[in-house]
Amino acid sequence: xxxxxxxHSSQFFIVYINNLSDQMYLNIRSSLNACVGYVGWIDxxxxxxxxxxxxxxxxxxxxxxxKTIIQGHEDDRDNGEDVNMVGYPFEEHGYTCKSLxxxxxxxxxxYKIERGVYPGFESDMTFSLNAVSSSIxxxxxxxxxxxxxxxxxxxxxxxxxxxxxGLLPLTREEVQVKIRQRLASNYIFNMVYVPEHxxxxxxxxxxxxxxxxxxxxxxxxxxxxxxSIKRVRLITMF
Numbered sequence: 001x002x003x004x005x006x007x008h009s010s011q012f013f014i015v016y017i018n019n020l021s022d023q024m025y026l027n028i029r030s031s032l033n034a035c036v037g038y039v040g041w042i043d044x045x046x047x048x049x050x051x052x053x054x055x056x057x058x059x060x061x062x063x064x065x066x067k068t069i070i071q072g073h074e075d076d077r078d079n080g081e082d083v084n085m086v087g088y089p090f091e092e093h094g095y096t097c098k099s100l101x102x103x104x105x106x107x108x109x110x111y112k113i114e115r116g117v118y119p120g121f122e123s124d125m126t127f128s129l130n131a132v133s134s135s136i137x138x139x140x141x142x143x144x145x146x147x148x149x150x151x152x153x154x155x156x157x158x159x160x161x162x163x164x165x166g167l168l169p170l171t172r173e174e175v176q177v178k179i180r181q182r183l184a185s186n187y188i189f190n191m192v193y194v195p196e197h198x199x200x201x202x203x204x205x206x207x208x209x210x211x212x213x214x215x216x217x218x219x220x221x222x223x224x225x226x227x228s229i230k231r232v233r234l235i236t237m238f
Contacts (some may be wrong), residue, residue, distance in 0.1 A: 001040030166210030
């Protein structure tokens with residue numbers, strides 16, 4: 001980090017980047033070090049006040065899908081019209097600009113930085129659950145079921161991640177409590193409805209903080225959603 005005298009937040013331009021390999025991270029840092037305006041970087045791997053603050057304040061300008069730039073335009077403009085509302089010279093660099101009404105772009109195509117579900121901002125979770133179910137029961141009102149056979153499978157087949165997260169020696173009831181405590185700590189994704197089995201399921205990322213580990217351990221969890229009985233059932237965790 002370079003020394004910088006803070007005077008106003010408008011001094012800083014923050015970019016959030018994820019899914020980087022170690023080499024990509026090093027390449028970006030080494031390239032930015034040559035830039036006079038570069039101040040430094042912040043690791044947002046773990047949940048923190050700053051990461052939550054950024055999730056509420058960083059804006060989404062556009063989505064890049066290979067050589068296509070997708071962004072929002074005015075809601076009273078037809079979706080058949082493509083407009084470069086951001087104004088960056090994308091076309092000069094070989095990109096094609098596409099746009100759609102902001103009410104759809106904002107709801108379906110905006111990336112959201114991971115954060116917990118806070119009072120007044122439950123709509124994200126509600127819209128996600130509504131994608132697979134017309135009956136919405138908030139996850140914090142659902143019990144968590146971890147079957148004995150499932151726990152045994154995870155202890156034997158996913159021993160590494162279970163041990164690293166501190167879950168390996170816990171009983172079924174203790175694992176259920178650990179999962180339930182964290183259900184509202186992140187977004188849900190990959191919502192799926194399987195009509196032939198009338199099954200609804202989703203994935204989420206849970207953070208665990210076992211003793212002796214500097215950084216939280218993140219586990220991807222798949223859960224079956226059963227709103228009629230206010231329950232979620234563990235499918236897998238790794």
